[in-house]
Amino acid sequence: MPNSRLFSHLALFACAFVACATATTGHADEPLKINPLLFEQPGFDIGASDAEPEITASLTPGNAKPGDEVTLSVKLGVPSGSYTYSVNPKLLGSTKIVIGETVGLEAVGKKTFTPDHAPKALFDETLEMQVEKHLGDVTWKRVFRIRSDADLSQVAVKGTIQLQVCNDRRCLPIKQDINVALQTDTADPGQEVSTTPVTFVHEETPEFLGKPGAASVRVEISPADAKPGDRVTLAVNIIVKEGWHTYSITMEKGPGGLPTTIDLKKLQGLVPMDDTWTASSEPEEKPLDSDPNRILEVHHGTIRWTREFRVADDATSYGVGGLVQYMTCEKNRCMPPKRVTFALGNLQDAATVAVSSSDKPVATVGSEFPQEFEVTDSDSASGLPWFLFSAFLGGMILNIMPCVLPVLAIKVMSFVQQAGESRSRILTLNLAYAGGVILVFLILASLAVGVGLGWGGLFQNSTFNLVMACVIFAMGLSLLGVFELPVPGFVGASAGGQHREGLTGAFMTGILATLLATPCSGPFLGATLGWSVRQSPPIVYLVWTTMGLGMAFPYVVFGLFPHAIKWLPKPGNWMVRMKEFAGFILMGTVIFFIYFMQQAYVVPLLVMLLGIGLALWMIGNLYDVTSHIKHKMTVRITSFALAAVICGFGFSLTNTTVSTAKLPWEEFSEAKLQAALAEKKTVLVDFTADWCMTCKTVEKFALNTPETKRLIEQHDIVTLYADYTHQSPEIKRWLEKFDSVSVPLTVIFPGNQPNRPIVIRDVYTKTKLLKNLNAAVEATSPTTTQASLNNSSVDTAKLPWEEFTETKLQAAQAENKTVLAHFSADWSNALKTVDKFALNTRETKRLVEQHDIVTLYADYTHQSPEIKRWLEKFDSVSVPLTVIFPGNQPNRPIVIRDTYTKTTLLKNLNAAVGATAPTTKQANLPQSASR
Structure with missing residues (x-):
């Protein structure tokens, strides 16, 4: 085959890989998934209790005169069991206090802050270096002198403090403004002044990667001079750049984007007039292309939310503090979610504002649902050396995982053909293969650092799956002899003679093998990858690169010791048969893609x-x-x-499967029909089937149109979807009632004459449908409709699975029931082993039924944000993950990672129902906002 054809095929394959790799961050309907630990997102508590780190500042003494020295004190209240780092700039993670502006003051002595007690010098096993820690509350002080011409009422200091508050599992980065004035004579000398600035307007443009983000936030309370009994307005404005959008506060949580949340953490002298926020404009509703029932509510330009308060009759001042969280997206990408903390008005007499990483609203703080868990985990070893060893060993094991078998067969043939090559060429080819492997791991590490993409996350992107399936299908056709393609790493024969494996082919084989390996999660990988993504970017790259080196290690060994190739059979006709067999394996891989798509x-x-x-x-x-x-x-x-x-x-x-004017279908049942007719509602029933092309034509051009949807909403018509795809006996019976044996069939039941339905058979136009709908609703009084079809279902398999939600978990735990939560995904091969040999077995089912254990199935196939948040609670970025919540100790769940046996599962289930959970280690988990 001419070299030009070889080059063009390899170039095409390379382009396909680049498109796949970038698709996860560029697909319009599958927005960027952000790693919350890297962008200071909400989602984890720092201490072992409900306490939060508190920062206060004071400038004392308050009776100082011009020429006197005053002390700026910045105090950090550290929760029990936590610590922070010293201000030593030479050490990693040090606390930084920067003075930005002083009014009426001049520096005295060294321009540094001194702690009230010396930090402890300790050796950090994870960082493998010496650090200085404050294990409790600490106050840093710096001395200033009041200028001789200073106005004492204006003396103040402004600056910022940046630090980390950590415990034995993780660190919370904090950055807070310091804005403190000289205390007056009437103030309590021992009282510390809040760092919250006294202002009625807060403006901020959060940055992303050192540059202004896509939106600015302005929070204001007006009027600033309101008197007791007056009404004041709190307004939150988000100004979004052209071409970008943000999401409403009423949008439900789910895939496609995060709703905006406004949480008020404290009030001073204000009484809420109501519990709702009023938006300046209605959001635009856009269905998510990949999910017909997921509606995104987006705002463009400037959106303003307002809420009314009344100044309390006995208030001498008033103020409000809280935070705004929002997410901005454009057509092909999203920025990380941003949080803006604000403190407006006078909050001096209110409780100190806690720097919290939780989104949880004040109204739900008293929830009895446990928010802190002591996790029983098998990951007892820790430290960077251990995790590097685990990453290397896990990478080696990936070579024998089922996902890699198609490429492994091709690679074996390339080894056979390397027999007789020079030692330097064999080493070069295998190093090229290793380079392809490590390149993919570096890309995956970058996605983990930048957008929080976990192991196997590429396979959650539909565009990536489409392209990969097409590439593998083409390779399979080549191996089966349909056409001659120099498959990367494989040397085929053609009329042009025998081709040798080249460096480009070996390199592309490494890329393909690693991409195919990502759905597999072998031993050691779950805990290692979960730990790595919580570390600094250099550690993430180090761990993932080590895993790549582990996967490439066997091939490098073959390159260093080429005599090992002689163990393989000599070239012969068996290679042709093996090539064809590998083609069938690749076709099986295509079926695997179709299975979980x-x-x-x-x-x-x-x-x-x-x-x-x-x-x-x-x-x-x-x-x-x-x-x-x-x-x-x-x-x-x-x-x-x-x-x-x-x-x-x-x-x-893929872009037309969801109509932009889809009706609010509900699944048809006789009970629903009777209930709607009992309320004298007009009902539209569409009898249809997926295999019926005429049905799809009717749905697209008559039913799911803006005009039809407008009429449905205007007259509160109930729409029922009767799916005859699998010849449901109930639906067949209803078809026979209308003398029909086929679909499409549309039946309209008038609300005031349900016994005289209007029947429309076969194909029809939008005009005909609207005419009959208007006739049906002529004498019908509008009522309130319920809608929203939920086609999601859970494969019950053998255990009585229910779909996982936090509400179901809370309800089960409120009844002191033991809960088994299984985090899973269709693309996880390790899951199939766990399902078959551990979960869905007679012994497990017997134990579940005997002790009334609730079984919840958390499907992570499409990277549900709620499921992802729960995975992060247990320091995991991959599935399978099984969590058992004991009924009498729900805050001490037992966590089982990766693959496990039936014996392990039964042992832990018995421990849970017998309240015999072993000694555990503390893991403080986040609270989530519900708005």
Whole structure:
């Protein structure tokens, strides 16, 4: 085969990989997933109790005169069991206090802060270096002198303090403003002044990677001079850049974006007039392309939320403090969620503002649901050396995981063909393979650092799955002989002679092998990767690179000791058979992609595979090496054009599977129909099936249209979706009631005449539907409708699984029931082993039924934000993960990571129901906002 064809195929493969790698951050309907630990997001408590780190500042003494010295004191209240670092700038993680502005003051002596007690010098095993820690409360002090011409009423200091408050599991970064004035003679000399500035307007533009973000926040309370009994307005404004958008405060949590939250942490002298926020404009509703039932509520430009308060009759001052969290996105990417903390008015007499990492509203602080857990975990070893060893060993084990078998077969053949090569060439080829492996691990580490993408996260992106399935399908056709493609790392024979493996082929094989390995989570990887993403970026890169070195290690050994290749059989006809067998393995891999892909993408993928198969068949069979170049080019151009048209059509189906005017369908049942008719509501029933093309035409051009939706909402019509795809007996019975044996069939039950339904058969137009709907609602009184179809279901398998939600978990624990929560994903191969041999067994089911254990199934296939938040509570970024909450000790869950046996599961379940959980270590988990 000419070198030009080889180069073009390899270049095409490389481009496909780059597109896949970037798709996870560029797909419009699957926004960027952000790592909350790297961007100071809400989501974890720092101490072993409900206490929060508190920062206060004071400038004393208050009776100082011009020329006297005063002391600026910055005090940090450290929760029990936590610590912070010293102000020594030479040590890692040191506390930094920066003075930005002074009024009426001049520096005295050294321009440094001195702690009230010396820090302890300790050796940190994780960092493997000496650090200085304050293990309790600490106050840093610095001396100033009041200028002789200073106005005492204006003497003040402004600055910032930046530090970390840590415990034995994690660290909370804190950055807070210091704004403190000289205390007056009437003030209590021992009283410390809050660091919160006395202002009625707070403006902030959070940065991302050192540059201004996509939105600015302005929080204001007005009027500033209100008297007791007056009404004041708190306004939160988010000004979004052109081309970007943010989300409403009423949007439900779920995939596609995070709702804006406004949490008030304290009030001073104010009484709320109501409990709701009023938006300046209604949000735009946009359905998420990958989920027909997920509606995103977006705001563009400037959005303003307001809430009314009344100044208390006995108030001498008033103020409010809290935080705003929001997320901004544009067409192809999202910024990390940002938090803006504000303190307006006079908060001097209120409780000190705690620097909290929790989104939890004040109204839910008293919840009895446990928010702190003592986790029983098998990860007893710790420290960087141990995790590096685990990463290296886990990387080596990836080579024998089922995901890598297709590429492993190809690599074995390349080893056979390396026999007889020079030692330097064999080493170079295997180093090139190792380079491809490590490159992917570096990219994955970058995604983990930048956007919080966990191991296997690439396979949560539909675009990546589409492209990978197409690439693997093309490689499989080549190995089966449909056409001749120099598969990366494999040397095939053609009329042009025998080709040798090249450096580019070896490099691309390493890339492909690592990409295919990502759905597999072998031993050691769960705890190691979960620990790594909580560390600094250099540690993340070090751990992930070590894992790449572990995966590449066996091939480097073959390169260093080429004589080991002689253990393999000599080249012969068996290689042809093995090549064809590898082709079937690759086809099986394509089926694996189809298995866990979202239903909306299955048909588009099959259409794309059809186009690729046709094009490659034309290239492999409609010309040979003796054909004229003009004929070759004609076939190639025609095949590429056909593939482009068919694949483009297939991919376009992914964008049209969800109508922008989808009706609020509910799943049809006789009970729902009777309930709606009992309330004299008009009901529209659509009898349909997925295999019915006429049905889809009716849905697109008549039912799911803006005009129909407007009429449905205006007259409060209930819409029921009768799915006849699998020939439901109930739906068949209803079809027979209307003398029909086929679909589509649309039936409209008038609210005031339900016994005289209007029946529309076969295909029809939007005009005809609207005419009949108007006729049905002529004498119908509008009522309030319920809608929202929820097609999500849980595969019950053998255990009585329920879909995981925090509400269900709380409800079960309120009844002192033991709960088994299984975090899973369709793309996790390790999960299949756990499901088959541990969870869904007769012994496990018997124990679950005997002790009335609640079983919750947490599906992470599409990276649900709620499930991801719960995984992070248990220091995990991958599945499978099984958590058992004992009924009488729900705050001491037992955590089982990665693969495990039935014996391990039964042992821990018995421990949970017998309240015999072993000694555990503290893990403080986050509280989440519910708004």
